Amino acid sequence: MKFVIQRDQLIASVQDVMKAISPRTVIPILTGMKVEAKHHGITLTGSDSDISIESYIPAEEDGNVNVEQIEEGSIVLQAKYFPDIVKKLPEKTVEITADENLKVTIKSGKAEFNLNGQDAAEYPQLPKLQTDDSFEMPTDLLKSMIKQTVFAVSTMETRPILTGVNMKLAENKLSFTATDSHRLASREIPIPNANTEFPSIVVPGKSLNELNKILDDTEEKVEISVTNNQILFRTEHLNFLSRLLDGNYPETSRLIPDQSKTVIYAKTKELLGSIDRASLLAKEERNNVVRLSTGEGSLVEITSNSPEVGTVAEEITVSGIEGEELKISFSSKYMMEALRAIDYEEVKIEFTGAMRPFIIHPANDDPILQLILPVRTY
Amino acid sequence: MKFVIQRDQLIASVQDVMKAISPRTVIPILTGMKVEAKHHGITLTGSDSDISIESYIPAEEDGNVNVEQIEEGSIVLQAKYFPDIVKKLPEKTVEITADENLKVTIKSGKAEFNLNGQDAAEYPQLPKLQTDDSFEMPTDLLKSMIKQTVFAVSTMETRPILTGVNMKLAENKLSFTATDSHRLASREIPIPNANTEFPSIVVPGKSLNELNKILDDTEEKVEISVTNNQILFRTEHLNFLSRLLDGNYPETSRLIPDQSKTVIYAKTKELLGSIDRASLLAKEERNNVVRLSTGEGSLVEITSNSPEVGTVAEEITVSGIEGEELKISFSSKYMMEALRAIDYEEVKIEFTGAMRPFIIHPANDDPILQLILPVRTY
Numbered sequence: 001m002k003f004v005i006q007r008d009q010l011i012a013s014v015q016d017v018m019k020a021i022s023p024r025t026v027i028p029i030l031t032g033m034k035v036e037a038k039h040h041g042i043t044l045t046g047s048d049s050d051i052s053i054e055s056y057i058p059a060e061e062d063g064n065v066n067v068e069q070i071e072e073g074s075i076v077l078q079a080k081y082f083p084d085i086v087k088k089l090p091e092k093t094v095e096i097t098a099d100e101n102l103k104v105t106i107k108s109g110k111a112e113f114n115l116n117g118q119d120a121a122e123y124p125q126l127p128k129l130q131t132d133d134s135f136e137m138p139t140d141l142l143k144s145m146i147k148q149t150v151f152a153v154s155t156m157e158t159r160p161i162l163t164g165v166n167m168k169l170a171e172n173k174l175s176f177t178a179t180d181s182h183r184l185a186s187r188e189i190p191i192p193n194a195n196t197e198f199p200s201i202v203v204p205g206k207s208l209n210e211l212n213k214i215l216d217d218t219e220e221k222v223e224i225s226v227t228n229n230q231i232l233f234r235t236e237h238l239n240f241l242s243r244l245l246d247g248n249y250p251e252t253s254r255l256i257p258d259q260s261k262t263v264i265y266a267k268t269k270e271l272l273g274s275i276d277r278a279s280l281l282a283k284e285e286r287n288n289v290v291r292l293s294t295g296e297g298s299l300v301e302i303t304s305n306s307p308e309v310g311t312v313a314e315e316i317t318v319s320g321i322e323g324e325e326l327k328i329s330f331s332s333k334y335m336m337e338a339l340r341a342i343d344y345e346e347v348k349i350e351f352t353g354a355m356r357p358f359i360i361h362p363a364n365d366d367p368i369l370q371l372i373l374p375v376r377t378y
Numbered sequence: 379m380k381f382v383i384q385r386d387q388l389i390a391s392v393q394d395v396m397k398a399i400s401p402r403t404v405i406p407i408l409t410g411m412k413v414e415a416k417h418h419g420i421t422l423t424g425s426d427s428d429i430s431i432e433s434y435i436p437a438e439e440d441g442n443v444n445v446e447q448i449e450e451g452s453i454v455l456q457a458k459y460f461p462d463i464v465k466k467l468p469e470k471t472v473e474i475t476a477d478e479n480l481k482v483t484i485k486s487g488k489a490e491f492n493l494n495g496q497d498a499a500e501y502p503q504l505p506k507l508q509t510d511d512s513f514e515m516p517t518d519l520l521k522s523m524i525k526q527t528v529f530a531v532s533t534m535e536t537r538p539i540l541t542g543v544n545m546k547l548a549e550n551k552l553s554f555t556a557t558d559s560h561r562l563a564s565r566e567i568p569i570p571n572a573n574t575e576f577p578s579i580v581v582p583g584k585s586l587n588e589l590n591k592i593l594d595d596t597e598e599k600v601e602i603s604v605t606n607n608q609i610l611f612r613t614e615h616l617n618f619l620s621r622l623l624d625g626n627y628p629e630t631s632r633l634i635p636d637q638s639k640t641v642i643y644a645k646t647k648e649l650l651g652s653i654d655r656a657s658l659l660a661k662e663e664r665n666n667v668v669r670l671s672t673g674e675g676s677l678v679e680i681t682s683n684s685p686e687v688g689t690v691a692e693e694i695t696v697s698g699i700e701g702e703e704l705k706i707s708f709s710s711k712y713m714m715e716a717l718r719a720i721d722y723e724e725v726k727i728e729f730t731g732a733m734r735p736f737i738i739h740p741a742n743d744d745p746i747l748q749l750i751l752p753v754r755t756y
Contacts, residue, residue: 081658081687088655090692104688111655115688277466277489280459309459310482310493314468 001073279332379451657710716748
């Protein structure tokens with residue numbers, strides 16, 4: 001195997017693929033990165049068996065030459081050293097060769113590394129997904145759906161199914177739902193002309209977090225295909241494959257109250273700032289609890305107290321309050337994460353009493369929903 | 379006590395003073411920050427008994443009003459909460475009041491914090507240093523002297539005196555020296571018209587690191603005064619007081635070879651880059667050792683190897699080699715830190731054989747000296 005490649009392109013691909021490689025894995029060869037040279041381009045592969053990432057660098061693209069002097073072949077390199085080496089090479093191009101004894105040479109300028117490789121034949125084959133049953137969506141929209149839901153997955157292994165995001169595609173609608181049983185985040189978007197459907201799959205939150213780091217914030221399409229136990233996200237130069245979580249995701253729609261007794265409209269940033277401040281004194285004790293009380297006119301008071309440290313109170317003037325008076329306590333952490341996820345100037349919060357879950361929407365009625373269970377205070 | 383202060387000024391002062399405050403201290407009141415209001419301005423104080431920092435915000439400065447509505451008094455606030463509160467306040471001004479029951483109110487816009495303070499009378503008095511015997515130097519020069527030496531202090535508590543930087547002022551010359559017994563860093567500068575001298579004091583490396591973070595990179599003067607067991611650094615708005623280390627600093631001048639057998643002149647960046655690359659494979663085993671060998675003409679080869687991983691070699695063309703052939707091994711970490719500290723385009727390295735310490739200077743003969751003990755390899 002031999003090729004000469006643009007260093008910066010190689011760095012970017014290596015960084016993407018590294019997201020799937022874990023130094024702790026039961027299959028030793030998976031601590032390495034597979035490098036495969038074909039005449040049309042170079043493919044890097046990393047996997048921790050839950051997530052697999054393939055990054056492709058075409059030999060030529062848009063009239064630019066990325067890779068030259070290609071002799072086909074493949075090798076597995078130690079992922080512990082390869083990324084740092086590539087990053088610190090002195091020149092803009094890198095020559096990588098591997099001989100029949102698995103000796104790898106990396107040259108750039110006057111610097112030469114000789115590394116011990118491993119046989120690519122021993123690297124596990126990634127499953128090939130049927131991609132006929134796929135649908136497409138803009139990459140930036142996928143990223144924003146992930147960001148708006150994934151933070152709400154459970155981090156507790158007691159109910160493993162809740163560590164994933166529930167995805168459904170039916171009737172040309174795609175929905176993401178995540179819950180840790182104290183709060184829930186969901187978003188739905190239309191997918192016109194989807195030529196596939198899937199009822200209910202659960203993608204590990206970790207996979208979606210890694211995917212989100214790798215995807216560029218572009219309007220270009222990402223193609224998504226699902227089988228029984230895998231999901232594949234494919235962009236022009238990237239294949240991101242994740243296993244799915246086994247088990248049935250709980251039916252969450254019944255959690256969502258369909259009526260409300262108090263509705264508050266507020267500027268997202270203002271509310272967020274005031275909850276952030278109130279949370280400062282609630283840090284350790286009492287689980288970050290802050291209290292919201294409606295007041296005269298369109299005044300809302302946010303308060304918190306810590307017997308040892310002191311108290312904090314802030315009145316904010318909201319855009320509107322409808323319905324009953326309300327005093328309710330909730331986790332400031334959940335509330336801040338929900339408000340940040342909404343990412344819209346104004347929010348609508350619907351309460352059904354101090355002991356019932358409440359829901360937060362963007363005021364423009366986008367189908368983003370954040371639900372939070374209140375905290376009982378005595 | 380009462381005053382209304384510009385939030386951003388308060389934030390900056392609080393951040394400086396926090397550098398001296400440790401949540402773990404044997405004197406409980408030192409986990410707090412003292413706030414003292416006088417008609418002429420506000421003083422914040424923090425201390426962990428090794429380091430004490432006072433930051434002063436004048437009520438008026440250059441025609442700008444920083445503090446208004448001052449009622450004199452003082453209070454100690456819990457440092458665990460105060461900085462975050464100040465940082466997150468909604469408006470540009472902050473009103474702080476403390477009543478006779480040590481209740482503190484912090485108001486900004488509609489946000490109001492009520493905190494429990496502690497009696498400032500219980501806060502230890504900082505020692506007042508005689509500042510008649512002081513000298514001045516530009517702040518940026520002090521910062522660069524610290525940066526060029528402090529990294530070489532020992533982190534081992536086995537010889538506590540080596541965890542400090544040795545400072546001397548004599549014959550209008552100020553010198554800083556640090557060593558961990560494997561390498562040594564020193565710099566000397568002229569101090570014209572110093573009306574004081576001190577023979578040999580040792581300032582904790584930690585103190586100098588904190589001081590360096592606080593000082594601005596400006597040409598304005600910092601005033602330095604030394605007593606038996608304390609050193610005070612004073613700028614217009616800052617008093618930084620550190621205790622000195624007890625004990626005799628070892629005589630280091632005899633370590634420095636006064637002749638050399640091989641001299642290499644090299645571009646600092648080029649040499650640094652190549653050692654950085656060679657160090658990549660030397661990370662874990664063998665203590666980051668790399669090898670330098672002189673070659674034909676003005677070629678120098680930097681190599682390293684790790685039996686498990688592979689080898690790396692790089693030839694660089696240096697500006698000049700004088701004297702005997704040389705093969706020498708040393709810690710890449712020490713060498714990189716020394717080269718970075720020199721901060722000059724070209725270096726002169728003087729060797730006295732493979733088993734003797736070698737020294738690195740800027741090629742312009744500035745009195746900066748970095749000394750490194752080589753590593754014996756078999």
